[in-house]
Amino acid sequence: MFDCKVVDLTFLETARNRFQAEVEIDATPEQIFESFENADDWTRWAPPIQKVEWTSPKPFGLGTTRTVSMSGGMVGDEVFIAWDYPKRMAFCFTACSKSMTESFAEDYIVTPLDNGKTRVQWTMAMEAKGIGNVTMPLFSPLMGLGLKWMLKRFKKLVETRVQATQSQPSS
Numbered sequence: 001m002f003d004c005k006v007v008d009l010t011f012l013e014t015a016r017n018r019f020q021a022e023v024e025i026d027a028t029p030e031q032i033f034e035s036f037e038n039a040d041d042w043t044r045w046a047p048p049i050q051k052v053e054w055t056s057p058k059p060f061g062l063g064t065t066r067t068v069s070m071s072g073g074m075v076g077d078e079v080f081i082a083w084d085y086p087k088r089m090a091f092c093f094t095a096c097s098k099s100m101t102e103s104f105a106e107d108y109i110v111t112p113l114d115n116g117k118t119r120v121q122w123t124m125a126m127e128a129k130g131i132g133n134v135t136m137p138l139f140s141p142l143m144g145l146g147l148k149w150m151l152k153r154f155k156k157l158v159e160t161r162v163q164a165t166q167s168q169p170s171s
Helices: 029-037 039-045 132-167
Strands: 017-025 049-054 065-070 075-084 088-096 101-112 118-128
Touching: 017 132, 029 101, 029 118, 029 132, 039 049, 039 132, 075 101, 118 132
Parallel strands: none
Antiparallel strands: 017 118, 049 065, 065 075, 075 088, 088 101, 101 118
């Protein structure tokens, strides 16, 4: 593993490579966080993710750690730099199996809306090093589109689960 620069929340505003997506989900913030905390859900809505392993026990919070395995053999060790249940969570890489990652962070802001829905804003920020500085500009347009596509998959996953729960007869 290669060490990454551990960042704080300001990195999400200042990184050279930033990608954002937003969606309204017919679910509560608590239902959205339930999915965030479910290791298996990440593989269902974010196809590059092959496995999520929480390496800190519940309850999750600031400083929680996990390891994420992605397609192409990339593995990232993460630490949570924000955890304000059920409003916000953000994490950054502490180490990565690929040497081209200088810094990497993601931020999820969850806001309840008046119409019974919840807005999820997702920001991904990264700084590359070495050959990554050459390849990043080539992949940037795809990264933005990919984020939007994956967030729509997240919406479908959460809403399908909520609808299934609502249609179960109460005991």
